[in-house]
Amino acid sequence: MKNQFFVIVLVSLFAMSCSTPTETTKTEKVKLPTGDYFGLMVGTTAEMFAKGIVSREFQELNAVFSPDGNEFYFTIADPYRNFYTIVFYKKNKNGEWEGPEVAPFSGSYADADPSFSSDGKRLFFISQRPLNDSTTQSKDFDIWVVDRTESGWGKPINLDFLNTETNEFYVSTTDAGSIFFSAQYKDGLGRSDIYEARRSEDGIVSIENLGEAINSPTGEGDPYVSPDGNMMIFMSWGREDDLGGGDLYISFKKDGKWSKAKNLGSKINSNQFEYCPMLSPDGKYFFWTSYRTSNYNSPNPRNYKALESRLNGTDNGLGNVYWIDAKVLEEFRD
Numbered sequence: 001m002k003n004q005f006f007v008i009v010l011v012s013l014f015a016m017s018c019s020t021p022t023e024t025t026k027t028e029k030v031k032l033p034t035g036d037y038f039g040l041m042v043g044t045t046a047e048m049f050a051k052g053i054v055s056r057e058f059q060e061l062n063a064v065f066s067p068d069g070n071e072f073y074f075t076i077a078d079p080y081r082n083f084y085t086i087v088f089y090k091k092n093k094n095g096e097w098e099g100p101e102v103a104p105f106s107g108s109y110a111d112a113d114p115s116f117s118s119d120g121k122r123l124f125f126i127s128q129r130p131l132n133d134s135t136t137q138s139k140d141f142d143i144w145v146v147d148r149t150e151s152g153w154g155k156p157i158n159l160d161f162l163n164t165e166t167n168e169f170y171v172s173t174t175d176a177g178s179i180f181f182s183a184q185y186k187d188g189l190g191r192s193d194i195y196e197a198r199r200s201e202d203g204i205v206s207i208e209n210l211g212e213a214i215n216s217p218t219g220e221g222d223p224y225v226s227p228d229g230n231m232m233i234f235m236s237w238g239r240e241d242d243l244g245g246g247d248l249y250i251s252f253k254k255d256g257k258w259s260k261a262k263n264l265g266s267k268i269n270s271n272q273f274e275y276c277p278m279l280s281p282d283g284k285y286f287f288w289t290s291y292r293t294s295n296y297n298s299p300n301p302r303n304y305k306a307l308e309s310r311l312n313g314t315d316n317g318l319g320n321v322y323w324i325d326a327k328v329l330e331e332f333r334d
Contacts, residue, residue, distance in 0.1 A: 032089070032097040036069050042285065046268060046324045048314065049287065053089075055320035057312050061276050062086075062113060063287035063321045067120040073103065075112045079318060084112035086125060105146050105156050109138050113170045118227040118281070121148050124171040131158055141167040143181060161205050162197045170222040170276070174229040182221035182234075185209075191219035194234055213258040214251055224277040229253065233264070233277040233286075233329075244271035248288060250332050262332050268324060279326060286326045293317040 033039035038050050048055045049063060059077040066072075070091040077084045086106040089099035105111075109129035116123055124145050128138040142163040144156045162168065162179065169192075172180045179197040193215040197207045214220065218238030225232045230253045237246035247269040249261040263269065268288065276289040293315050302310070314320055 032099075034096050037065075037280075037285070038072075038089075038097055042323050042325060044267070044325045044328050046322050049321040049323040051314055051320075055314050057314060057316060057318070059318040060321055061289040061319060063276070063278050063289070063323070064114045064116060065280055066116055067118060067281040069281065072097075073114040073123070074321065075114070077112070082110075084110045086111045086114050104153050110141075113222075113276070115171055115173070115278075116281070117173055118175055122146070122173075123148070123153070124173065125156075126169055126171070127156070129156070131160075140165070141169060143168050143171045143179075161199075162207060172223050172225040173227075174225055175227045176229055178225070178229060180223045180225045180232070182223060189215040190217045192221050194220050194223045194232075210258060213260050222275050222277060224279060226279065231329075232258065232261075233279075234261070235275040235277070236261070237273075239263075243269045245273040245291070246275060248274045248277050250329060252333055254334075259334060264329075264332065267328050273319075284326055285323050286329060287321060287323045289319055290322050291317060291319045292322075 032053065038053055040050060054060060054063070054072070054074060059079060059081070060074055061077065062073065062075045064073040071088055073086055073088045075084050075086055086103040087100045088103050089097050092098050103111075103114075109127055111125055111127045111129070114123055114125045122145055124143060126141045127144050128141055129144075130137055131139060143159045145159060146156045147154045159179075162181070164183070164185070166184055169182045174180075177199060180194060181197070182192055182194050184192045185195075188209065189212065194210050195207050196210060197205055199205050209215065214232065214234065216236060216239060218236060220234055220236045222235040223232055224234070232251045232253075234249055235246055236242070236249050239247070241247075241263045243263070243266065248264045250264055251258045251261040253259070268274065268286070270290060270292040272291040272293070274288055274290050278287045279285070280287065296310075310316060
């Protein structure tokens with residue numbers, strides 16, 4: 001990355017030295033669609049979301065709209081998933097989408113998994129950033145939160161009451177104050193489990209493993225929980241009904257207990273890895289991230305240009321954001 005930047009700087013300086021004082025360089029701003037969800041709609045068949053805008057040739061994950069629909073946050077990772085950056089699009093005063101830009105609280109250390117509180121005043125995410133400004137030594141993944149102020153996002157705060165010396169991932173919160181997340185704790189049922197943190201009236205925080213209705217000996221992660229706390233969608237891998245490298249499952253809470261999780265089936269899952277579930281704030285659309293890709297094999301050999309086009313395109317297997325009408329989720333309610 002540093003070498004690439006150095007080359008770009010040299011090329012830019014050379015171009016400037018070859019220009020006359022009267023020459024100017026014009027950069028045409030890309031015109032983005034207007035309207036909710038970038039002016040797009042989807043039915044009950046899964047589609048790639050915002051191809052060329054969100055889903056591109058990079059490794060994209062997460063899909064998070066602000067409750068007012070005017071901001072969209074997602075994560076871009078390097079191909080080996082060693083570094084993550086949260087980026088966003090935002091509507092201007094004319095209702096036009098602008099961006100993408102790196103989120104003002106991201107870009108220095110690995111950050112991922114943004115998630116809004118239902119009032120839009122808080123944004124949760126995970127990060128490997130240092131705990132304080134006295135060091136540049138990164139930590140394991142912790143859960144952080146940033147509050148919205150009159151001038152933008154404030155300074156990120158580490159949720160030290162639930163973070164540990166091991167990784168915590170993918171936070172989702174309810175209006176009642178529960179915090180759901182996944183972690184690799186030693187007392188778990190599998191390699192990774194889903195937990196719920198609650199704070200009592202006297203300020204004591206309890207952290208509960210959600211048990212066998214949700215967790216399994218294989219592994220779970222990425223819990224999305226509806227604001228009312230009655231629906232959960234999460235990722236699990238290695239179960240007997242797994243369609244591929246990891247699937248999304250759904251559970252509903254009734255009489256205070258989570259129902260046995262069900263595989264969301266082939267309308268959403270594929271024979272590749274599915275993760276990062278998220279429901280739009282208005283409840284209309286369901287989003288997730290998938291590694292699905294079309295077959296690379298071809299009866300006719302590709303020339304180099306065709307191969308390069310495939311590898312530089314959205315269908316290169318690095319993962320994209322998908323969406324579908326949320327009506328399909330009701331098929332799994334008992």
